[in-house]
Amino acid sequence: MLDTQTPPLMIATMAAEARRAAGQLARLSTEQRRAGLRAAADALRAATTEILAANVADMARGQANGLSPALLDRLHLDDQRVAAMADGVATVATLADPVGQVIDTATRPNGLVLTRVRVPIGVIGIIYESRPNVSADAAALCVMSGNAAILRGGSEAVESNAAIHRAFTAGLAAAGVPPQAVQRVATTDRAAVGAMLAAEGAIDMIVPRGGKGLVARVQAEARVPVLAHLDGINHIFVHASADPTMATRIVVNAKMRRTGVCGAMETLLIDTAYPDPLALIEALQAAGCAVRGDERTRALISVAPADDSDWDTEYLDAICSVALVEGLDGALAHIARHSSGHTDAIVAADEAIADRFLAEVDSAIVLWNASTQFADGGEFGLGAEIGIATGRLHARGPVALEGLTTYKWIGRGTGQVRG
Amino acid sequence: MLDTQTPPLMIATMAAEARRAAGQLARLSTEQRRAGLRAAADALRAATTEILAANVADMARGQANGLSPALLDRLHLDDQRVAAMADGVATVATLADPVGQVIDTATRPNGLVLTRVRVPIGVIGIIYESRPNVSADAAALCVMSGNAAILRGGSEAVESNAAIHRAFTAGLAAAGVPPQAVQRVATTDRAAVGAMLAAEGAIDMIVPRGGKGLVARVQAEARVPVLAHLDGINHIFVHASADPTMATRIVVNAKMRRTGVCGAMETLLIDTAYPDPLALIEALQAAGCAVRGDERTRALISVAPADDSDWDTEYLDAICSVALVEGLDGALAHIARHSSGHTDAIVAADEAIADRFLAEVDSAIVLWNASTQFADGGEFGLGAEIGIATGRLHARGPVALEGLTTYKWIGRGTGQVRG
Structure with a gap:
């Protein structure tokens, strides 16, 4: 069972599974990824009753634990919120696909044709707090951009996140998209977060979604590159x-x-x-x-x-x-x-x-x-954002699908050798 | 004197000076930056005698210290190598300027005109080994892309690097480009490298240039993002x-x-x-x-x-x-x-x-x-490269001027407020 593994081993196992799924995902066509997300949206709608039951359990535990009204509101789901979450996933399925986009191309004097093509980054870790909708929003953006996601939500939303993850991945699987592309860290052990932050090479990028305390911890500890903003002053x-x-x-x-x-x-x-x-x-x-x-x-x-x-x-x-x-x-x-x-x-x-x-x-x-x-990805016409970044490398400002890609150089020759 | 400061304080002071100079550099026109580099190339040519004298001292010390023939060859400068270094700087001055390039632009339904524009990253740290020409090559790429550079060359090339840096910055100054845009870490104390690697927020990116040992140390220790490749298998x-x-x-x-x-x-x-x-x-x-x-x-x-x-x-x-x-x-x-x-x-x-x-x-x-x-920036038509990156974020493969920029979002409105 996962819970009996050490956190670093658990994360390494998950990341390896995610990496394999990312490879499969990257080879799916745009339409296959879109179909996977539409099926995930349908599955979320169909699972509304289960998701709300799970959320009732989280809310009861949260109230018993004395969570603040603001936190409880973030945690709370109802029919409208589940429908909005499913609609959000379906909307991501309609966005322009960055994967395979040609950034530029040139024919060198020796005839070598060089093309820079957008490709998925690989494995994205998402670390978030009480809002369960992030499970679906972030997973949808990752899958649409050909990336595998490792989701680590807040302990207060653990039942809700599990139900959302179950429905989402069942939807993917029904449409022939590998469900391993969206992994969920089930344990609420905080050491799992530390293991994600340390998983250099296994996780390619971490996106923290939550308050300043979370972002500050992630930025301070991470060996994996982080896409985030700490403050909006x-x-x-x-x-x-x-x-x-x-x-x-x-x-x-x-x-x-x-x-x-x-x-x-x-x-x-x-x-x-x-x-x-x-x-x-x-x-x-x-x-x-x-x-x-x-x-x-x-x-x-x-x-x-x-x-x-x-x-x-x-x-x-x-x-x-x-x-x-x-x-x-x-x-x-x-x-x-x-x-x-x-x-x-x-x-x-x-x-x-x-x-x-x-x-x-x-x-x-x-x-x-x-x-x-x-200052918002939707207002900027990006469709949906994974976050806003104030770092100076990779992506800056609202980060959406394009920010979840990198590129590779493809050279097509006819036997060129270097003189 | 710098050498009596602690390494972290010395690097913080340098980085702050570099940051101010980067701000000035970013406001110079393309032609002003080109003129600065042409003047730096001229100054290198004019300082050939001094640079070679400094190199003779480094070579003598290297021989006395038993450096390998391969290392001594990398360290060695002669008239041709100094001329090639100056030519390289002059060539960078002719490359297409990425600063100010418009990546994309869109008018939102509310009339807000959004433009993504390339801007310099800011302060780039270059950590290198025995090749003194990196002092000029890397500085030229940074200045052309509007970035300030903090150069930390190998201790075996300390005299050569000092002479090159002196000529280069004198050339910049003569053309009205702030010479503080190219800082040199004069001390050979290895703790200065550690201080650079830890200078999160003060240095925006580190580029290691050298053997696998150097790159591995930089990648293992750095809190600052690193652009590099460890292996080419x-x-x-x-x-x-x-x-x-x-x-x-x-x-x-x-x-x-x-x-x-x-x-x-x-x-x-x-x-x-x-x-x-x-x-x-x-x-x-x-x-x-x-x-x-x-x-x-x-x-x-x-x-x-x-x-x-x-x-x-x-x-x-x-x-x-x-x-x-x-x-x-x-x-x-x-x-x-x-x-x-x-x-x-x-x-x-x-x-x-x-x-x-x-x-x-x-x-x-x-x-x-x-x-x-x-696999080379020159062969790819990029003009000159600061390095080749195998990381998945920011820039991948041969990295040249464009890889030394980030972007900002500029929105021009007519009084728009969000509903």
């Missing part, structure tokens, strides 16, 4: 030239539409030459946002002081730090010092100023005259 | 359908043209249905190659036995392991087990067989009817 700079109505609308939306998403604005930078900074601050307050200001802000309006740590804090709440800065250069300096490299925006009518901001702010996503809440 | 499979003349020419070239390069063939797999296996083996022997065979090979010809370790050995020498395999499936199974994921080739007239090989062999480079010795 996102700024909006309102330049002197900004249209005041637009600026207010964008700032309020960026902060208050949903405060708990990684694309939410956390710090508002207002140009000292902006005509009406008070209107921005009062609009945030009117929307229910607590404002913490630097000294110059507090000279304008009585708000709580922002201390040094505020500029490096992702509130994920109805709280906003506000600083007045000297023009674009002041904003660039603040952002260079405090941005987490996720999403930063400028509101300005002056296009030359905006272009400098877009060029010089070194973040995964830079926006002009738009809300930071657009 | 490259196979050629000669299929039953191969043209015998072509097969012999390719096999001999792949093994014997240069035996010490990472693209050299190490294992020859011959289809049991290939009509004349002896001709292939005898051609290798005639070219001076020692052949080690599996049992089936030794039933045909008296050669040394290949033991289990041979299939996992990169000889980098005039030695070749030979196995007879059962058709394409036999070859695929052998390669899946023993390939290092670098370069593998098939010789076949049967295109369907070749296509299966190209699709199913999971290596960075797969070739049909061509010598594995083409």
